[in-house]
Amino acid sequence: MTRTPARLPDPFLGQAFHTADAVRNGVTPGRLRREDLAAPTRGVRVPAELDLADLSARVAAFGLVLGERHHFSHTTALALWELPLPPWVVSDATVHVSTVGDGPVMRRTGVVGHRVSPPFADVETCAGLPPSSPVAAWCESAGLLAERDLVVIGDHLVARALADPEQLERRSRERRSRWALRLRAAAHRVRPGSESPMETLIRLVIVDAGFPEPQLNIDVHSPVGRFLGRVDLAYPDLRIGVEYDGEHHRTDRATWQHDATRSNGFVSAGWLILHVTARDVADPTAFLLRLSDVFRTRASSPLP
Structure with a gap:
């Protein structure tokens, strides 16, 4: 019959802790090996029910073993700053x-160690932990992320006022790593005005297919000045708009009805609106053909 593990002292309940601290407080080495505790790294224990696949749990554990000159960096720092990262x-x-x-x-x-020279070390505090600053982490991650991922994060940095496009351009030029060209290319494509990662990805899909770059999140009014709504991506001179429809646009009835009313207003004002889903971003062929058709329609039927 398996005995219930003895209760740990209060300072070690429900969180990561140093095994040395626990032993100094009377916890035996045998107790530290019981099944209700997990060992994410040597010298540290966490409650077994904590999901170590969750970044916050892992970082809390490894934060206990950081040295004086250590800090979280690269994509780990980006995640701590709650910046959008690809699923993988x-x-x-x-x-x-x-x-x-x-x-x-x-x-x-479980740790990838890096070395950073003092001129490029930019460490801040986030939730009591020491990560690279958002901009420094963005620069550091150029070797781990694709160009589009870096643009998505760059747009988000600008949207949250954590950086501006000029700062990202400047910091990208300062880097001399083998990933510097990728970083500079991404910085050159960062734009203010994007309000979601999917909006950024749609913009990049459109531009990479050879279309002109759309404007972001513009207000649309009727001919008599009545506000009709904001369009995610738009060509105002052609009255062409592109709207991203997330899953809630399909499943939430109130959202669906609101979208239908907006669409009627746009059509009455002479706008052509294309609706894009996550599936279209993953495989944009059909969407890009529709966009091409819309451009041809405007070319053959100029606006009054």
Whole structure:
């Protein structure tokens, strides 16, 4: 019969803790090996019910073993700042830790250690932890993320007033790594005005297909000046709009009815609106053909 593990002292309940601290408070090594505790890294224990696939749980555990010159960096820092990351990064258990200067690089299972020279070390505090600043983490991640991912994050940095396009351009030019060209290309494509990662991705899909770059989130009015709504991406001179429809646009009845009313108003004002879904972004062929047809329609039937 398995005995229920003895209750831990209060300071060690429900959170990550140093095994050395627990032993100093009377917890035996045998108790630290019981099944109600997990060992995310040596010298640290967490409650077994914590989901170590969750970044916050992993970071809390590894935060206990950071040295004086260590800080969370790269995509780990981006996640701590709650910046949009591709799904494969979110599900990746890797923790990135950087060492400033000539201190020891962290070598632990589940950790990728990096070294950063002092001129490029820009460390801030987020939720009591030391990550790279949002802009520094964006620069650091150029070797891990695709150009489009970097543009999505860059747009989000600008939208949250964590950076401006000129700052990202400047910081990208300062980098001399082998990923510098990718970073500079991404910085050049960052735009103010994007309000979601999908809006950024749609813009990039459109431009990469050879269409003119659309304007972002513009207000549309009727001929008599009545406000009709905001369009995610637009060509105002042609009265062409592109709207991203998330899942809630289909499943929420109130949203669906609101969208229908808006669409009627746009049509009455002479606008052609294309609706795009996540599936269209993943495979944009059909959407781009529709957009091409809309451009041809406007070319053959000029606006009054």
